[in-house]
Amino acid sequence: MSLHRSTAWPLTWVAVALIIYATLYPLSGWHWPDRQMFSWILPRLGHEVSSDLAANLLGYLPLGLVMCLAHLRSGQPPSTAAIWTLLSGSALSYALELIQFTVPSRVPSISDWLLNTVGMAWGALAAVTLDALGLVDVWHRLRERWFIPQAGFGLALIWMWPVGLLFPPPLPLGEGQLLPPLRIALVDWTSGTPWQRWFLPDDPLSLWTATPTLLVHPNWLPAREAITVALGLLAPMCVACALARPHVTRLLLLAGAVVAGVSTTTVSTAMNFGPEHALTWLTMPSVIGLLMGSLLGGLLLGRSRRTCAWIGVVVLLGLVGLIHQVPPDPYYEVSSESWEHGRFIRFHGLSRWFGLLWPYVALGWLMTRAVGHEGRHDGQATS
Secondary structure, three states, rough: OOOOOOOOHHHHHHHHHHHHHHHHOOOOOOOOOOOOOOOOOOOOOOOOOHHHHHHHHHHHHHHHHHHHHHHHHHOOOOHHHHHHHHHHHHHHHHHHHHHHHOOOOOOHHHHHHHHHHHHHHHHHHHHHHHOOOOOOHHHHHHHHHEEEEOOOOHHHHHHHHHHHHOOOOOOOOOOOOOOOHHHHHHHHHHOOOOOOHHHOOOOOOOOHOOOOOOOOOOHHHHHHHHHHHHHHHHHHHHHHHHHEEEHHHHHHHHHHHHHHHHHHHHHHHHHHHOOHHHHOOOOOHHHHHHHHHHHHHHOOOOOOOHHHHHHHHHHHHHHHHHHHHOOOOHHHHHHHHEEEEEEEHHHHHHHHHHHHHHHHHHHHHHOOOOOOOOOHOOOOOOO
């Protein structure tokens, strides 16, 4: 069996989190269900919406695919992997349907559970088919040649990076501005309690206006934007170079980061603010930042994986520090919520949390690569 850690397991847990979030959204108004309303046998709705049917069927298909691949990657026979995948997905769907009795805005349905189970079956069938065709083995051999054995979580980070850009950050590619929304959330959660005064300043407006004074002079704003864009692009490049072996693989991943960052930001801007504004984010500082990030990324090609990990740690710390220099705009989120397609691609705000948390998760992974025993061993050579 290959010693490589599978990317499928991290992606499986991400898919599970997405399904839980989407099924129980808006995650508010919880109440204990009435005995007359609750039933272990799910009700059948008199009217079904075709879009909901398709969403329930297709929503579980990716989970079935990656979960079955994860079981196959763990060495289980195809039949066992498919059965475990189907049972796990069906049990998850049934549990979430029961939990929907406690959410006023959601309605449990036996049709949803059946369609979710069929979606899991389709995903498992697709995974078993790929395995039977030998495509899974091909990917495993290529991955052993291209990436280090501990690349599973890092590859999942690379896949998740563009998702955070679907919710437009304060500056292009500037993910990680966590403290302002976290503080505001703490103020809301502690409302009506003595603990609120710990988080609520004397002037509530300072929640939006209080920012560090570094680099806020108008003459520094273009430079701050360019540097933020450069660091935001360089961060996934460092993750890629910390897990890739040959220079050709690194080059492809660096080019893919540029394409993913530009295309995702353009699509996100178009969907959130209208197609006519798709390229408004490409200001002169942003273009300069993209060029800087691309050139600095090219310098990573000849560096050891441990060195790339240390550079990534510095880059992410700089990105987090710079993006917190940008004052949060209370009207920005409200305006982005008004665009219907924007609400769709942001998964009801979940993509925002991907963007807020991604730099910190990547920072933790890079730290393990930089200071761990495996990181010291990998730092001896790049291929």
